[in-house]
């Protein structure tokens with residue numbers, strides 16, 4: 001991940017603003033999307049779909065700029081290596097998945113001599129090889145989601161934008177979809193932007209996160225650093241709790257007394273030693289101690 | 303390429319992802335694909351039931367009319383009566399290409415009402431259109447290609463009966479070569495008229511189809527507009543307007559316009575039948591066409 005040459009990011013938003021009448025869908029949002037899986041996380045109405053639609057050239061920003069691999073979104077060439085899976089239904093019910101994907105590949109510029117094979121390959125990768133000649137109208141919700149994903153992949157893009165790909169799926173279907181998305185990034189080498197309002201989706205899948213709320217970017221970082229920064233250690237002692245706390249305070253560990261445990265923020269190696277010393281000095285008996293990663297949900301509270 | 307790996311691992315089915323290294327063609331291919339797809343959809347190819355038969359059901363009377371016209375000519379020829387299908391007929395004035403145009407234009411308008419919505423409405427209803435616009439094409443490419451597909455269908459629909467008649471007459475008349483020499487002008491006339499008719503009808507049909515994403519509703523609206531536009535001049539004529547006003551009002555009638563007024567320009571019979579300056583119907587047809595295209599563009603822009 002440590003590259004010496006900084007290539008232009010896959011997506012770049014600079015002060016992106018979008019107004020629908022007087023609804024501010026995006027408010028000077030600036031962020032970049034690089035390789036890997038990036039979660040676009042935010043509650044309903046945060047502006048996730050709007051941002052995605054601007055990058056795809058489906059709608060124009062009111063102000064600010066959006067670049068796709070360095071190109072202006074108004075240039076259709078910017079979409080040659082881009083894939084999109086919308087949040088809503090978008091499939092023709094009386095075509096077969098194989099025919100539909102072949103057609104879409106050709107519209108993207110894949111010559112007819114190759115498009116059919118590419119369509120079949122893609123359907124195999126998403127697990128729909130057997131059913132590919134059946135009309136899409138007869139597919140289950142999970143199968144339709146996979147056709148939607150397949151059409152985003154069929155022309156071998158560099159980056160795919162998935163708008164709520166887990167919406168409407170049961171827990172098993174969601175796990176399968178997230179696994180598939182991970183495979184697309186790890187094995188196929190295709191970068192992914194995944195929009196969702198579910199924290200767990202991001203925690204389970206994403207390398208990076210852009211947190212949107214009311215059209216503003218609240219956080220933009222890699223998932224690991226976000227969860228590590230807020231690492232807390234919880235300690236429960238059986239006796240001498242007050243002495244233990246004052247020992248911790250004297251060592252500048254900033255303990256906080258919660259319901260029945262003491263929490264200490266930002267614990268690293270030397271601080272662990274200090275905790276051990278405090279225990280010894282206060283003669284408190286340790287019941288339980290463990291690091292707990294603060295869930296990404298806490299980010300919404302700030 | 304992967305045979306080595308397959309033999310080693312023994313799994314034939316799990317060939318890993320292979321990125322596409324081949325050529326990527328430009329928007330030309332997208333146009334071609336969208337046109338072919340549009341023509342197929344319009345004719346119900348690859349679809350079941352009604353969709354397959356309806357276009358042919360609506361289209362077959364036009365070809366049948368061409369055949370009947372040819373048969374009538376052949377019949378009189380058999381009787382030994384001198385036949386001339388061109389202008390200035392000497393003995394019997396048999397129906398020719400201009401008459402054929404007046405008969406089939408209405409049928410082709412109905413054909414357009416069924417086929418046109420099929421090309422553009424389902425894409426919006428199924429929302430496949432969103433998938434088109436995120437491909438490396440523009441709205442102009444999409445609408446242009448769909449327009450071309452309907453144009454091809456309507457041009458074929460209006461040429462086919464004429465070709466049937468023309469070929470039929472060749473077989474029907476005794477002196478085929480002489481017939482060609484006398485009537486060769488018919489070919490550029492019916493081809494020209496068919497092209498203009500197809501451009502005009504395609505543009506109007508697609509504009510009306512943009513109003514709704516339900517194709518049956520679009521079909522009904524188109525038929526309704528054709529009917530109302532054709533009845534309106536009749537209603538207004540109750541008030542006994544002057545000849546010029548009557549002719550101007552008749553231009554509203556889409557059936558009259560495409561069955562009689564425009565063909566008379568191509569078959570050079572306009573001045574015999576109308577007093578209005580010939581430029582007026584020409585400008586009117588151009589305005590209707592451009593207006594329809596502009597309206598279509600606005601509808602799609604608004605729905606983006």
Ligand SMILES: Nc1ncnc2c1ncn2[C@@H]1O[C@H](COP(=O)(O)OP(=O)(O)OP(=O)(O)O)[C@@H](O)[C@H]1O
Nearest residue numbers: 020023025042043044045046047048049050051197
């Ligand atoms: N076409 C539109 N016309 C008017 N307002 C719109 C339009 N599209 C989005 N909005 C508004 O813009 C805001 C952001 O919408 P957007 O769809 O981008 O949010 P989102 O993060 O995708 O939400 P969700 O989780 O519901 O999909 C919302 O308040 C929404 O009502």
Ligand SMILES: [Mg+2]
Nearest residue numbers: 048049050087
């Ligand atoms: Mg959304």
